[in-house]
Amino acid sequence: MKCTDADSIFREVQRQIEKELIVAVQVHGGDEYIFFETPEDLATDKDGPIVIADDGYSNKEQYWKVSKVAVVNTTELEIYGFPMEGEEYERQIGYLEARQLQLIIEAIPATEKVKNVTSKANRMKKLYHTNFSVAVSWCNNDIVLCNKLPEIDPSIWENFEPLVNLEYEPEYDEDGEEIKPKCEECGTELQQDGPNWICPNCGECEDPVEIYQWYITDCSQGDVRYLSEAFGLIFTYSDLLDCYVLCVTHYGTAWDHVDWVTTNPNAERKLGEKK
Numbered sequence: 001m002k003c004t005d006a007d008s009i010f011r012e013v014q015r016q017i018e019k020e021l022i023v024a025v026q027v028h029g030g031d032e033y034i035f036f037e038t039p040e041d042l043a044t045d046k047d048g049p050i051v052i053a054d055d056g057y058s059n060k061e062q063y064w065k066v067s068k069v070a071v072v073n074t075t076e077l078e079i080y081g082f083p084m085e086g087e088e089y090e091r092q093i094g095y096l097e098a099r100q101l102q103l104i105i106e107a108i109p110a111t112e113k114v115k116n117v118t119s120k121a122n123r124m125k126k127l128y129h130t131n132f133s134v135a136v137s138w139c140n141n142d143i144v145l146c147n148k149l150p151e152i153d154p155s156i157w158e159n160f161e162p163l164v165n166l167e168y169e170p171e172y173d174e175d176g177e178e179i180k181p182k183c184e185e186c187g188t189e190l191q192q193d194g195p196n197w198i199c200p201n202c203g204e205c206e207d208p209v210e211i212y213q214w215y216i217t218d219c220s221q222g223d224v225r226y227l228s229e230a231f232g233l234i235f236t237y238s239d240l241l242d243c244y245v246l247c248v249t250h251y252g253t254a255w256d257h258v259d260w261v262t263t264n265p266n267a268e269r270k271l272g273e274k275k
């Protein structure tokens, strides 16, 4: 007889809870949430949720005290802990079922701004790994390095394109207005200042980006919109040259070995792969 496809429902629940755990970590302002760090804390009842998972070797289930949750490469979770019996060193815990992940989320405290991770997790976009070389070449544009540009054309500081949050869909209030990110320090709505979000009240800026390289491009307005929305590339405009400028926030690594993410599943690539 046919029946409900339980596997696919379980997979969906699993993915939802994984997303919610990623959000729970990220709302604390980083890619790691640490419950405790040393094995001595195991004895002292320091808070760390206790979960059941297999030991990664023998498929034997055991209890773990979770020490750390890390979000790796934007989309993947790594969970570390100490086995409640036996070894006294931190190990990565293997597969954790949704119910166990939920115990971890419940042990992470709410923040001023986020008490419930569900709605934010539902706005999380599905991202695919690619590399920076593929992102830049996706619309077949020509680019030319011109690091003198900031000296010769101050207009580029005024003309930044709207920053796109690749990880989350925008959130709207009851009037349909987009809700802008708010300052962690004072709660004021942040404003885009060049390639960053800055608090107009206290000047706070989370993880300011620095631009190391400026590339003159033959991008059309449509190219720029697509490349920022699908790949999170940063563009500004040169009034002097009458063209869009690609702003590059990293240096030193060949572009096809710079890990990048995209919302476009067709652009999924490994490091080193070409478009």
Ligand SMILES: [Zn+2]
Binding pocket: 183, 184, 185, 186, 187, 188, 199, 200, 201, 202, 203, 204
């Ligand atoms: Zn502020």
